[in-house]
Amino acid sequence: MRCSSFVTWLGLSLATLVGAAPAATKDKRYLVERDGTNYTVFEHAATGAKLEFVTNSGICETTPGVNQYSGYLSVGTNMNMWFWFFEARNNPSTAPLATWFNGGPGCSSMIGLFQENGPCQFYNGASTPSNNTHSFNNYANMLYVDQPIGVGFSYGTDSVTSTVTAAPYVWKLIQAFYAQFPQYESREFGIFTESYGGHYGPEFAYYFEDQNNGIANGTIKGDKIDLIALGINNGWYDPVLQYKAYITYSYNNSYKALISQSQYNSYLSTYTSKCVPALNSCASSGSNSACESAENTCYNGIEGPLSEVGNFDVYDVREPSNDPYPPETYATYLANPSVTSAIGAKATYAECPDAPYEKFSSTGDDSRSFLTQLSDVVQSGIQVVIWAGDADWICNWYGGEAVANAISYSGASAFDAAALKPYTVNGVQGGTFKTGGNLSFLRVFGAGHEVPYYQPAVALQVFEQTMQKKVLSST
Structure with missing residues (x-):
């Protein structure tokens, strides 16, 4: 997500x-x-x-x-x-x-x-x-x-x-x-x-x-x-373009190197041999199955492993993975019945629920x-x-x-x-x-x-x- x-x-x-x-x-x-x-x-x-x-x-x-x-x-x-x-x-x-x-x-x-x-x-x-x-x-x-x-x-x-x-x-x-x-x-x-x-x-x-x-x-x-x-x-x-950028950024950003030169070369090889062909298959066929398969291939080969090479927040590489900022206190606020009544909300607030995401995933939209x-x-x-x-x-x-x-x-x-x-x-x-x-x-x-x-x-x-x-x- x-x-x-x-x-x-x-x-x-x-x-x-x-x-x-x-x-x-x-x-x-x-x-x-x-x-x-x-x-x-x-x-x-x-x-x-x-x-x-x-x-x-x-x-x-x-x-x-x-x-x-x-x-x-x-x-x-x-x-x-x-x-x-x-x-x-x-x-x-x-x-x-x-x-x-x-x-x-x-x-x-x-x-x-x-x-x-x-x-x-x-x-x-x-x-x-x-x-x-x-x-x-x-x-x-x-x-x-x-x-x-x-x-x-x-x-x-x-x-x-x-x-x-x-x-x-x-x-x-x-x-x-x-x-x-x-x-x-x-x-x-x-x-x-x-x-x-x-x-x-x-x-x-x-x-x-x-x-x-x-x-x-x-x-x-x-x-x-x-x-x-x-x-x-x-x-x-x-x-x-952007799966390759994961590798580039992980090796060379302004804050901290996450991978070595040899790891960079290895991930780049995976990108070229596995991720790109899968994405090209998605683009050429347009089928949900090909695009979903490409998402899995690129995630498992590049995005997933790279996101776990160190203790960092994928949304802010400067911070550890449990970074509390930006604060999530707004979500607690939106659960307050007096607040939801005042604004006319009729449902329990859900920041990033799984169901809509899974529907996008099923079509390989990513x-x-x-x-x-x-x-x-x-x-x-x-x-x-x-x-x-x-x-x-x-x-x-x-x-x-x-x-x-x-x-x-x-x-x-x-x-x-x-x-x-x-x-x-x-x-x-x-x-x-x-x-x-x-x-x-x-x-x-x-x-x-x-x-x-x-x-x-x-x-x-x-x-x-x-x-x-x-x-x-x-x-």
Whole structure:
């Protein structure tokens, strides 16, 4: 599990996803009270989807005048997807809209909300949250989504077995969100994600653009999503490039050598003779069995053994395997009945449950490359940033840079040839970066897997510059 890998509609119509649309031709909005909690209910006539949410729970975001909404979207029969929305702290009526997805596959986006870039954090393992002055909602209206069903607070029937089958449900959520909150429909929109988001981000962005094209030519009904930015930190994009990066990073990183030269040579031989052929078989056949076999082959030959060569945390190589940071106290907080009642949660919080992960594993999704989709997104002109904390082992920066250099677009040759240069925030160096056209790559110094936790000022600057449709630049 990597938590915290051009498809068409696959024959899934809107009615298939959300159930047949009700007979009513108008949307319905009404209030209900349940167990002392007041909910707003919105029934979307066009798709049959239903939103049920709590307004201004007072949990996490405590900035006066900043609205928040938390609750569920029904994306199908007994399919309830959890979302938590925070208005921008500055100029919410004109600020852009961004979504955050954690990875896994099968990990909750509450990780990002409470440990990384949300309005509050549990500093030093405190039992209650405090204000995060570097929250992403300083700049943008932020929407955190638990997907697929069964992850985090989402509950019900989970029919998602791959990155590709996850995308339509995320699209549905945004469509229903626009219908309930039409004031955000015209806003510029960004997707930010991490880890297995190297799969999610490219595919979700590609799928959104494909749907937008369908809306433009009249073959699909819906609201256009004005996607302008895609940001992925410490992502898992392409297994051929990134299994090799495990070996490179283990031998040569800034913090500690994990293997010797002879071990490096041995692992490289295993990679070439066993892992690459298995991944090529997955790519050529596309079959679930071939891709699942490739995942097992590469894990057993490379990732698994390398992760155990020393006592280190795969998410922060500087620390031992029992590293208590980022603090997990947020999960205890989310188990408090008074908290779950206030935010309208109807399920027991599950950070990274096994069932959704196992469905992805059964299709060999981890072994499938999303470099083609990522290239298409860059080619479309969307602002893209690939970035990585350099203390992370599991989705390390060597692999991220290799992926960035392999993206196919008009500026690829110049980008590949460009050297990394210092990236500063108010004159303080936070990493090294390079840019080309609408693509940026950044290595973040002193950061583990969850970059915004370790380097919040760097993360917020990266987020703001990317959402402003700019390549990265030092300040």
